[in-house]
């Protein structure tokens with residue numbers, strides 16, 4: 328699927344066409360677009376029309392549009408329809424520099440290629456799961472509700488991308504990491520990415536809050552605005568102009584918004600330029616400290632955006648005094664850090680730094696293409712298509728070495744019957760498990776032999792054996808439970824290898840496309856229509872071209888849902904975690920109530 332990405336700024340349009348392997352086939356930018364109808368400059372709509380004529384013969388299967396503000400209703404990427412467009416329009420007052428131009432670009436692109444799906448990817452979406460304590464302003468909640476005043480956050484596409492790259496850099500799963508991403512460009516924001524989700528971000532109800540930006544003030548005491556209004560010198564429009572266009576680096580330095588100019592002037596002793604740099608760095612450092620505190624720690628700090636990617640001196644200044652957090656800057660690496668190609672990153676901390684800091688080249692276009700592809704695939708998926716469920720009894724996978732110790736030198740497994748996954752088979756051979764409390768005999772071996780020993784049992788089996796085996800993905804046996812295994816020719820004590828297998832679904836790549844999921848995604852599967860309906864959450868997707876579509880659960884899980892042979896389930900696109908979160912929230916409300924009725928002592 329070739330996805331054309333259209334990224335509209337207030338006076339520019341960037342575009343890029345990606346093929347199915349994420350190769351960028353063509354890209355470009357049109358700048359200095361007119362913002363008013365009487366500007367006599369090319370408008371966004373006209374620019375889009377020209378872009379399509381330039382794309383010529385290229386095949387376009389979907390178009391992904393970056394949209395800055397989606398509000399509460401559009402909290403994730405979605406197909407563009409009239410309802411979604413109405414929401415984007417409704418939020419024009421909250422993003423006056425962006426949403427009107429995005430709408431114009433969307434209309435123009437839909438006219439150019441009406442037959443392909445168009446997807447909106449929102450800057451606000453990544454932050455939509457922020458906890459209420461982070462989205463709520465401490466003002467009268469009735470007023471807040473009436474006027475939709477809450478924190479949304481922006482730059483979500485860039486923060487999400489940088490977080491993904493940071494996880495790749497430390498080679499750990501995103502959902503184990505605490506990250507702080509700093510998108511520092513003309514617009515600037517910080518984000519606390521806790522276990523893969525945005526937990527806090529510096530932009531709020533509008534993209535004006537937070538860090539110092541090119542021409543935007545970021546945080547200002549709201550009392551100052553009242554004073555300026557009271558002074559009579561400022562009306563609403565003048566205040567808007569002051570805070571959005573005459574503040575930030577430009578307002579501080581008096582030299583415009585380009586940090587390169589400001590850094591040059593500061594080196595020549597320009598006092599206001601120095602002040603601008605110091606205020607910018609100080610504010611960013613404050614947010615890093617605050618977010619580390621909010622998350623209870625930080626593993627990686629990632630810099631991106633025009634300033635974050637290019638200004639070594641600003642990065643160095645921001646990271647000053649953060650040794651107490653475990654950040655040790657490597658001056659040489661920082662000076663030499665260069666991220667020119669996409670998917671690029673550079674480390675700027677020393678080997679002994681407990682917290683890593685990296686520079687990431689932002690690639691919002693690639694992120695938008697990915698999201699668009701996911702949305703289109705999910706929309707054409709057949710979510711009600713049944714997924715066959717196979718119930719795995721306890722079984723084992725053995726290495727050649729262990730097999731020979733149990734069954735004799737030069738013994739080889741004998742196939743008993745083939746299994747549904749191509750190349751896999753059940754064997755005639757069985758082994759006995761000997762636990763501290765009891766034993767289980769006759770556990771079937773599955774072939775072919777593997778490179779590590781892995782014994783898969785159910786929770787009930789664990790009670791019988793008197794062991795505590797962790798729930799693990801197949802193949803991840805490091806530090807799992809020990810067990811003694813017995814065969815006709817000998818006994819072996821395995822120091823690890825005993826697991827309770829995590830429920831999972833094997834899928835061919837074509838199935839994954841159909842269902843709109845990716846390898847390692849977690850999904851929920853509903854089993855309904857029987858006596859004990861159940862939704863299985865945390866089901867791992869495993870995609871390989873050699874896999875046949877099948878979900879694997881163990882006997883305990885099957886019994887819980889009263890499943891037998893020929894069972895099937897359906898993939899749920901609503902995340903069961905969301906349901907769980909609501910439950911937790913309600914539970915804590917109940918607790919709160921209980922506390923509040925505690926009798927006075």
Ligand code: AMP
Nearest residue numbers: 512513514585586587632633634637638
């Ligand atoms: P962005 O909005 O992400 O394109 O960032 C634009 C800003 O990045 C410019 O206004 C510059 O202030 C800043 N920038 C770009 N290159 C450099 C550089 N080499 N050194 C310092 N600042 C830079």
